[in-house]
Amino acid sequence: MEYRHLGRAGIRVSALSLGSWVTFHNQVDVDAAVDSMAAAYDAGVNFFDNAEVYAGGKSEEVMGAALKKLGWRRSSYLVSTKFYWGLSEGVNEQNTLNRKRLLEAINGSLKRFDLEYVDLVFCHRPDPTTPIEETVWAMHNIIESGKAFYWGTSEWSAAEIIAAIEIAERHHLHKPVMEQPQYNMLHRKRFEIEYARLFKDYGYGSTIWSPLASGLLTGKYNKGIPEGSRATLKGMEWLRDHFTNEDALDKSRKLQAIADDIGVKFSHMALAWCLKNPNVSTVITGASRVEQVRDNMAALTVVDKLTPDVMARIDEITAAKVEEE
Ligand SMILES: NC(=O)c1ccc[n+]([C@@H]2O[C@H](COP(=O)([O-])OP(=O)(O)OC[C@H]3O[C@@H](n4cnc5c(N)ncnc54)[C@H](OP(=O)(O)O)[C@@H]3O)[C@@H](O)[C@H]2O)c1
Numbered sequence: 001m002e003y004r005h006l007g008r009a010g011i012r013v014s015a016l017s018l019g020s021w022v023t024f025h026n027q028v029d030v031d032a033a034v035d036s037m038a039a040a041y042d043a044g045v046n047f048f049d050n051a052e053v054y055a056g057g058k059s060e061e062v063m064g065a066a067l068k069k070l071g072w073r074r075s076s077y078l079v080s081t082k083f084y085w086g087l088s089e090g091v092n093e094q095n096t097l098n099r100k101r102l103l104e105a106i107n108g109s110l111k112r113f114d115l116e117y118v119d120l121v122f123c124h125r126p127d128p129t130t131p132i133e134e135t136v137w138a139m140h141n142i143i144e145s146g147k148a149f150y151w152g153t154s155e156w157s158a159a160e161i162i163a164a165i166e167i168a169e170r171h172h173l174h175k176p177v178m179e180q181p182q183y184n185m186l187h188r189k190r191f192e193i194e195y196a197r198l199f200k201d202y203g204y205g206s207t208i209w210s211p212l213a214s215g216l217l218t219g220k221y222n223k224g225i226p227e228g229s230r231a232t233l234k235g236m237e238w239l240r241d242h243f244t245n246e247d248a249l250d251k252s253r254k255l256q257a258i259a260d261d262i263g264v265k266f267s268h269m270a271l272a273w274c275l276k277n278p279n280v281s282t283v284i285t286g287a288s289r290v291e292q293v294r295d296n297m298a299a300l301t302v303v304d305k306l307t308p309d310v311m312a313r314i315d316e317i318t319a320a321k322v323e324e325e
Pocket of ligand 1: 013017019020021022023044049050124154155180208210211212213214215216218220228229230231260267284285286287288291292293295296
């Protein structure tokens with residue numbers, strides 16, 4: 001396994017990590033989580049991603065129960081959570097990053113995980129109705145309380161992130177140090193264009209999500225939606241458009257041809273392509289079963305096969321352009 005600094009932060013994360021969105025509780029029970037997390041940990045993964053909202057809080061419970069069974073040294077791994085959507089209806093409890101909600105939310109997460117602290121905590125989306133200054137102070141207070149060690153953002157605009165960093169600097173508060181954006185061969189623009197300055201000027205870290213575009217970049221949707229795949233899950237109907245989008249499928253088939261040409265699995269090429277970007281601190285993989293975890297870990301071995309020539313061929317199909325997406 002390779003370990004990368006989370007931007008300019010001192011902490012290092014495994015280049016491949018494992019997340020629980022969609023899978024934990026819905027497809028993966030505690031025993032299956034134990035198997036998947038153990039397979040990842042044995043391959044050197046030290047970061048497990050989660051969020052308050054995943055499976056309505058059950059994903060944190062499953063991960064916490066799995067961690068208990070696994071009994072690893074707490075200092076040997078990192079766990080995250082994220083707040084924004086909330087778990088209860090209520091005027092101050094949904095779609096918000098207000099101070100009261102954030103300070104209550106961290107306690108709820110720790111209880112569900114049954115952990116004393118999480119390592120990373122993210123503001124899962126920006127909240128245009130709460131002053132950024134209020135959110136920065138609340139996140140600083142969470143870090144100061146010892147309930148989390150580093151905080152970051154997820155799908156915030158570069159301007160919002162820079163505003164948060166500058167507020168923190170002005171008041172000598174803990175700054176956000178990492179963003180959690182979507183990044184894969186089919187979704188490049190924000191990461192490569194909008195965030196370029198964040199990486200260069202601010203040394204921001206990144207924990208990227210959906211590296212396989214929810215499974216599309218394994219090629220398994222090239223001939224229609226397979227039984228038992230994410231697209232067939234209850235509640236994931238909105239993803240079907242994504243899996244049947246002709247433009248995305250056309251690109252996927254062309255990318256598959258490049259992978260075939262260089263003799264690697266398409267999914268390995270897709271993950272390795274994310275790993276090639278030095279601004280990526282960690283690629284958060286997802287898996288509905290342990291075999292996928294093992295398979296995805298092997299992507300590390302094909303990074304060298306993505307030569308400049310191969311990268312240029314991928315660019316011809318998927319390069320981010322200012323006017324697109
Ligand atoms: N911050 C955010 O807003 C945000 C949003 C989304 C995700 N995330 C984080 O990022 C993590 C990863 O995202 P993701 O789950 O969308 O990642 P992904 O790698 O794009 O998709 C994972 C899914 O693809 C399929 N798959 C994975 N490996 C495979 C393989 N080797 N062969 C065939 N199919 C395979 C599985 O689905 P099936 O087997 O069910 O088809 C698996 O659940 C999440 O768990 C979460 O922690 C964060």
